[in-house]
Amino acid sequence: MKYEFKETLLYVENLSVAYDDTVIIKDINLIEKDVVRENxxxxxxxxxxxxxxxxxKSTFFKALTGLIPSTAGKILIRDFENKEPNAAKPVKEGDIGLVDQKYTLFRHKTVTEALKFSLRKTTLAASEKDSKIKQYLKxxxxxxxxxxxPNELSGGQRQRTAIIEQLFSSDQFIVLDEPFSGLDVGNIQEVKKAFDLLGQxxxxNTVIFSTHDxxxxxxxxxxxxxxGYPTIDGKLQNYGTIVAKYDLREMGLAWRDYCxxxxxxxxxxxxxxMIS
Ligand SMILES: Nc1ncnc2c1ncn2[C@@H]1O[C@H](COP(=O)(O)OP(=O)(O)O)[C@@H](O)[C@H]1O
Ligand SMILES: [Mg+2]
Known part of the structure; x- marks a missing residue:
């Protein structure tokens, strides 16, 4: 399957996060690029x-979305407002939407009101906001x-609303912390469908998620x-870092049926x- 790497969308260098004096994650490095496929x-x-x-994982996601400060390192994302190739900016809260496991929604806003609120920073006219909301709801x-x-919605409906909300306020990136946990088979299909919609x-658009599955x-x-915890000089450390990366495209396993x-x-x- 032919594909090409384009611009860098996300760049994380030597990221560390500590709570008080306890180092939770350390030396996290990664680069994610826009990928274009033939046809x-x-x-x-x-x-x-x-x-x-x-x-x-959750600590990393919170740092990535600017919800907690990092103790070292940097996080850059593609600056879509700057037309220069590969223009990047340091991430700040609100640039990347985080959907947590509880799909927190405003209790006193209807779905439409909540979505309108998440479009408040855009330059869209009121009528354009309305039609964008209608289009997504459909x-x-x-x-x-x-x-x-929110209390009148099913779990799946709440989650989809939370995803659209984050999409509206942060556009290109969305981070979901364990979006599949505690869902039944039907809801899992719905979230999968949401992933497809995001990609299309x-x-x-870049979807980043954690899972146990x-x-x-x-x-x-x-x-x-x-x-996981890295092993250094034969000794298991007690901070998290990226211990392995699998590029399924390079392995010829992406965009294919399970085999x-x-x-x-x-x-x-x-x-x-198991070893980390
Ligand atoms: N606010 C916090 N204060 C102190 N320690 C925390 C806090 N949040 C998480 N931790 C600790 O950080 C470690 C990593 O937790 P977490 O990021 O939730 O892991 P994961 O999402 O992979 O299960 C755990 O040991 C947890 O107890
Ligand atoms: Mg977690």
């Missing part, structure tokens, strides 16, 4: 983070939820990172997670 209009990027509990199967409050709605990560992502090779990768990932 495919709109690809989007999907990046998955796997790792055992407590290794620092595409995401939320038409009959337009005037409902803009070429540069290795097979889902393999099915959805083109890049998989394992966050024997995916199973092999799944076994390798389990092993990598």
């Amino acid at each position: 495919v209009d709109c690809t989007g990027q999907v990046v998955a983070f796997l790792g055992r509990s407590g290794r620092g 595409e995401w199967g939320l038409e009959n939820c337009a005037h409902k409050y 709605s803009s070429e540069v 290795i097979d889902l990560a393999i099915e959805l992502a083109q890049t998989i990172y394992i966050i 024997e090779d995916h199973l092999k990768l799944s076994k390798e990932i389990i092993h990598q997670m």
Whole structure:
């Protein structure tokens, strides 16, 4: 399957985060680029983070979205307002939307009101906002939820609203912390559909998510990172970092139906997670 790497969208260098004196994650380095595929209009990027509990995935996501400060390192994202090739800017809160596991929504706003609120910083006219909201509600199967409050929505509907909300306020990037946890089979299909929609709605859209489900990560992502404790000089450390990276495109496993090779990768990932 032919593809090409284009501009850098996300650049993380030597990132560390500590709570008080306890280092939680350290020396995280990664680069994610826009990928363009031959004969495919709109690809989007999907990046998955796997790792055992407590290794620092949520901490990393909070630092990545500017919700907590880092103790060292830098995070740059593509500056889409600057037309220069590869123009980048340091990330700040609000640039990258984070959908947490609870899909927190405004209790006193209807779906339409909440979405209007997340478009407040855009330059769209009121009528354009209305039609954008209508369009998304339709595409995401939320038409009959337009005037409902969060407590009137199902878990899946809440989550989709939270995703659209973050998309509206942050555009190109969206980070989801364990979006599949605690969902039933039907809801999992819905979130998968949401991933597809995200990829199709803009070429540069990048979805970053964490999960405990290795097979889902393999099915959805083109890049998989394992966050775990590194072993240095034979000794297991107690801070999280990227201990392995799998580029499924390079491995010929991206954008394909599940086969024997995916199973092999799944076994390798389990092993990598067990030792870190
Ligand atoms: N606000 C906090 N203050 C102190 N320690 C924290 C805080 N949040 C998380 N931790 C610790 O950081 C480590 C990583 O947690 P977390 O990022 O939630 O991991 P994961 O998402 O991979 O399960 C854990 O040991 C956790 O107890
Ligand atoms: Mg977590």
